[in-house]
Amino acid sequence: MRRTADVVVIGGGANGASTAFHLTRLGVRDVVLLERRHLAAGATGKSGALVRMHYTNEPEARLAFESLKVFREFDAVVGGDCGFEPVGFVQLVGRPYRDALHRNVERQRALGIDTRVIEADDVRRLLPGVVLDDVSAAAWEPGSGFADPSATAFAFAAAAQRGGAAIETECEAVAVATEGDRVTAVETTRGRVETRAVVVAAGAWSSALLAPLGLEHGLEPHRIQVSIFRWPAGFVHRHPAVIDAVHRAWFRPEGRASTLIGVELGTGHADPEKYEEGVDDAHVARCRSALGARWPVLAPAHMRGGWAGMIMMSPDGRPIIDRLGPEGLWGMLGDSGTSFKTSPAIGRCLAEWVVEGAPRTVDLRPFRASRFAEGRPWVDEDHYGRERLTVSR
Ligand SMILES: Cc1cc2nc3c(=O)[nH]c(=O)nc-3n(C[C@H](O)[C@H](O)[C@H](O)COP(=O)(O)OP(=O)(O)OC[C@H]3O[C@@H](n4cnc5c(N)ncnc54)[C@H](O)[C@@H]3O)c2cc1C
The missing domain is CATH 3.30.9.10 (D-Amino Acid Oxidase, subunit A, domain 2)
Structure with missing residues (x-):
């Protein structure tokens, strides 16, 4: 396994694999994706994988719309088959x-x-x-x-690999190491990978990596x-x-x-x-x-x-997509059961953020982690009866 990487992505679901792919597309060759089991072993492999644009808020509809463009032209944009059925x-x-x-x-x-x-x-x-x-x-x-969620993650990972990324399955990230206020490495079950950029996309298992860094988001x-x-x-x-x-x-x-x-x-x-x-x-x-x-x-x-x-x-049923705590750490957290269809755009935005300093494709400010501390959790004005929760669809 590589001992250094420009970027380490933790989690081989749709969001981690999409992020790894988009990093390579933006020219980062030295990407390592760590997956503790196999690709799509988490929520992605179990997803209902609806691909719909109808949200009761604009930011998620934007992410879904940018993602639909990828699902529809998947072979041309990514390569391979995501099983999209319109x-x-x-x-x-x-x-x-x-x-x-x-x-x-x-x-x-x-x-x-x-x-x-x-x-x-x-x-x-x-x-x-x-x-x-x-x-x-x-x-x-x-x-x-809807699409085939496993096929989507597999195809993103394969395309990332073609772009130079190393896909390490059965390799668990045990800790994100920091020095001062910056990320320096990821400790894994197969040794240490030195890096200055880490994206956590570990789904329901994220807290084990974040808690030791003092990061708590009520997930x-x-x-x-x-x-x-x-x-x-x-x-x-x-x-x-x-x-x-x-x-x-x-x-x-x-x-x-x-x-x-x-x-x-x-x-x-x-x-x-x-x-x-x-x-x-x-x-x-x-x-x-x-x-x-x-x-x-x-x-x-x-x-x-x-x-x-x-x-x-997440506490308001909307994802958190943001820079987290130490310099060099990003996360896609609290998928809230609705983040397969948006994974193409989420991965692209995270890659833009890491490489170019800011997301370009969609404004991610509504997804910021600080909204809870600010006392401004997400509430949709035009919801259909349960304004906070969107569960698995
Ligand atoms: C039953 C069900 C139905 C759903 N229906 C829909 C739907 O219709 N439409 C929709 O958009 N969304 C739906 N969702 C939600 C969607 O599947 C998820 O939001 C999305 O798949 C999350 O992807 P992810 O990559 O962020 O996380 P995950 O797919 O959970 O991937 C995280 C990965 O990280 C790995 N991992 C964890 N910790 C570590 C570690 N320390 N080191 C290395 N690897 C690690 C895990 O093994 C896992 O493979 C549904 C979910 C479920 C369960």
Whole structure:
């Protein structure tokens, strides 16, 4: 393993791999990416991987929009296949949130995002048989969809490697070493790597690296679940991805004949070092009930499995993407269950920051770590009922 590096990236998920790739693209050859298990071993490999632009705030919509450009042209921009499927995306909201959805769509259109408000009949055409009694408004994004999260991380890492990066799997970063107020090295299970720049993208496992540096951001690891339902006989409609804010559920096609669904209530605090990777019966029951209530044609769909993964929630449910503490340290922290779709832009911005001194692609100030100490945690004006949390979608 290299004993020195210009930049060390810790974590081989979508965000770490994207950062490593973008560093090489900006001309940094001597990048080392450390992954304690295998690529995509964390939240990324378990992700539902919705790629949608509809957020109830502008900064995340910007990150998603910049990222969509990469997902759509992945082979040309990065190389390889990220498994992006533009099945389209529908956002459904309940009665009190009609105006909020209209305002959010306007904001997104002003950014250049291809989205519009659609009527109930349009939704029925997209989701034949859907129940809309409790829905007051819907938004449509024809170019969004979902990707293969593992393939995305693998392809970013492979492209980084082609650009000169060393991808070190089964190699854990044990500590970030500092001298005075500056980063000097990373201690790993395979020895020390001297460096003056470190990017921490270690997902739900980040606190072990940050706490010894006196960095504490109120991050909490959470266990998130998804379930898969095989379509019933005769159902062959490869439907768009959907977020149903009324049932607090999201779903999308999985494979040729199934739907993958998650519900927000499928989250609980857990220890990322020893969490149950399978899906709970109670989660399957909640998914079945949310899917059947919204789309009765899928009520008889049978369960084919599911899994759980670990995400890191920040106190306001929005990521922290910032310089952290000692000189030479950056972090993508508190992914809050929503940072796969934004990983292409997050990695690019972090690489710009390290190499050029500031992020250029998207203004990252709203994601600053100091917002909590300033007493200004993130609150979306036009949220759909739970202004702080966005869980796993
Ligand atoms: C069930 C589920 C559904 C989701 N659905 C969506 C969705 O639809 N859309 C969306 O955008 N997001 C979704 N998310 C969230 C998304 O998957 C995550 O936000 C994103 O994958 C985080 O990527 P990451 O690279 O920051 O972290 P991770 O993928 O968690 O990667 C961190 C990596 O760091 C490694 N690591 C940790 N500590 C160390 C160390 N000390 N040394 C070396 N390596 C280390 C870990 O092994 C891991 O591989 C979902 C998440 C889950 C669990």
